[in-house]
Amino acid sequence: MITGINDEGFVKIDKVGGVDARVLQDTVLVSENGLYGTVCCLPPHLTDGNEDKATPLAKTWVDFGLPAEEVKRQLRLGDTLTFAAKPQKLLGDKITSPALDDRCGVAALLRAAELIDTEAYKVILLFSAQEETYGTGAKTGAFAFDLDEAVAVDVSFASQPDVSGQYGKIELGKGPMICFSSVMDRRMSQKLTEVAKEKNIPYQLEPIAGATGTNGDHIAVSKSGVKAAVVSVPQRYMHTPCEVISFADVENTARLLAAYINCGGAFRD
Amino acid sequence: MINYELVHALCTAKGISGDETAVRSLILNEIKDYADWRVDALGNILVHKKGKSPAKARLMLSAHMDEVGLMVTDITADGFLKFDEVGGIDRRVLPGKAVTVGKNHIPGVIGVKPIHLCKGEEAQSIPAYSEMYIDIGADSQEQATEVVGYGDSVCYDAPFLQNEYSLNAKAIDDRFGCYVMIELIKSDLEYDADFAFVVQQEVKGLKDGKYTVAVSTQGGGGQSKYELFIIGDNGEKKTAPITDNGWNKWQTVEIKDVIVKNGKATIGVEMQANAGNWGSMDNFEFYLQQ
Structure with a gap:
């Protein structure tokens, strides 16, 4: 978000959500009204010797390549900027783009809607706002209905060279991640794995001891409580302009959601 | 009027140091009908443009075709590409960037550990080259080596953006210099001039x-x-004069005992030539003394 414009026309910014300061240097951002700006960086010839550390946001400026009066005419404090990087196909069925977190979840919901062929549930799709800040969209969105169950669809961490431990075993293209968490309903998580096995949908398990860090946490405590689960598309480089996912995982996430709904879910009996 | 279409072509052409072929072809295609030219052993384009009259002094204009970038130094078992810098790059600009790899311009990205999984200082620290990698979407070394290889050039995949006041692109350093020289070569010049890309x-x-x-x-x-000349990592420049004395009278000039620390040195030949001067260079050598 634009928080200041100085007399030379350089623009001061602060982050909205968990933006990674390490990926901002020399990155192209675009404003709501289509102006492109580059995050300022030092020419290496004039380096300040701090190459090992990301420039803190407090010292980060954006250059729109316009005279100060033009910048002030076309941009206002509070205007928002997004990563300008374009979606790009990689090898196999992988793609890279900013905001795959969680637009690929949006895609999975839309695709699931095509695959649902039951009236066992009244299905509500919630495309929520403000997840990246305080999950406020999901709070009011869930409150609007008397829900029996909810599945939050998000992205989660996949293996990459600098990630080890439990997420070091999650692979792109090996299916959606089904979360087991103390906040989530265990029977739903269990049923999701059973449905996946039955329909030959690949899946991976994501045990999270505490809160999931997704909308699922907020929906589960809506009103007097909602049974909830979290299904995630595996992703690399979350919150950068170059997030990477596999298409197959989005399709399989949609298939898993539809299969769960079509069979009547975990509490049919 | 600036021919932005040509500036766009020049800036988006991929040509890191030592791999300038695409840029060279583009320039030759523009200038070939306007002046005498040749390409030397290193790949420089040397151009002589006749003016309306010969000049008393000989002027050479020079711009460089290459840009900074990266080179693939290893391919991991999981199909990620390791790299090192070609030219001076501030590592802070690398995490999260889109790149293209090799002759077929295979798209890739420079990955970074998700901020959510970083602990303490890690969330602000820029990884060393040895820790960074490019993701082209390969699942294995085998799949990666079908499309990229060791030593492949890596270029920024940056947009070309212009507005009324400014231009924002990769490799403006020094393709805009190349552009200015192309326009001069295409124009009618008062005096003879030489150009070196x-x-x-x-x-x-x-x-x-x-x-x-x-x-x-x-x-x-x-x-x-x-x-x-040679410039060491500390910026100190050592030189040795070259004095040619005739056709085919090859001689070797050398600078010995150049101390290299921190693994870096820049070598080259600098010349200020007068009208009618000629000559050639060959067999550039740079080696560790035993």
């Missing part, structure tokens, strides 16, 4: 020690300045 090479990753740099030359001599 040059390649540059920055040598890196050297073992510490004492090195010798040498070059063989022949020619008519008479240049007002003609010297072999």
Whole structure:
């Protein structure tokens, strides 16, 4: 978000959500009204010797390549900027783009809607706002209905060279991640794995001891409580302009959601 | 009027140091009908443009064709590409960037550990080259090596953006210089002039020690300045004068005992030539003394 414009026309910014300061240097951002700006960086010839550390946001400026009066005419404090990087196909069925977190979840919901062929549930799709800040969209969105169950669809961490431990075993293209968490309903998580096995949908398990860090946490405590689960598309480089996912995982996430709904879910009996 | 279409083509052409072919072809295609030209052993384009009259003094304009970038140094078992820098790059600009790899311009991204999983200082620290990698979407070394290879050039995949006041692109350094020279070559000049579209090479990753740099030359001599030079990592420049004395009278000029620390040195030949001066260079050598 634009928080200041100085007399030379350089623009001061602060982050909205968990933006990674390490990926901002020399990155192209675009404003709501289509102006492109580059995050300022030092020419290496004039380096300040701090190459090992990301420039803190407090010292980060954006250059729109316009005279100060033009910048002030076309941009206002509070205007928002997004990563300008374009979606790009990689090898196999992988793609890279900013905001795959969680637009690929949006895609999975839309695709699931095509695959649902039951009236066992009244299905509500919630495309929520403000997840990246305080999950406020999901709070009011869930409150609007008397829900029996909810599945939050998000992205989660996949293996990459600098990630080890439990997420070091999650692979792109090996299916959606089904979360087991103390906040989530265990029977739903269990049923999701059973449905996946039955329909030959690949899946991976994501045990999270505490809160999931997704909308699922907020929906589960809506009103007097909602049974909830979290299904995630595996992703690399979350919150950068170059997030990477596999298409197959989005399709399989949609298939898993539809299969769960079509069979009547975990509490049919 | 600036021909932005040509500036766009020049800036988006991929040509890191030592791999300037695409840029060279683009420039030759533009200038070939307007002047005499040749390409030397290093890949420089040397152009002589006749003006309306010969000049008393000989002027050379020079711009470099190469840009900074990266080179693939290893491919991991999981199909990620390891790399090192070609030319001077501030590592802070690399995490999260889109790149293209090799002759087929395979798209890739420079990955970074998700901020959510970083602990303490890690969330602000820029990984060393040895820790960084490019993701082209390969699942294995085998799949990666079908489309990319060791030594492949890596270029920024940056947009070309312009507004009424400014231009934002990769490799403006120094393709805009190349553009200015192309326009001059295409125009009618008052006097004869020479143009050099040059390649540059920055040598890196050297073992510490004492090195010798040498070059063989022949020619008519008479240049007002003609010297072999080396710039070490500390910025100190050592030079050795070159004096040619005739056709095919090859001689070797060398600088010995060049101390290289931190693995980096820049070598080259600098010349200020007068009208009618001629000559050539060959057999550039740079080696660690035993």
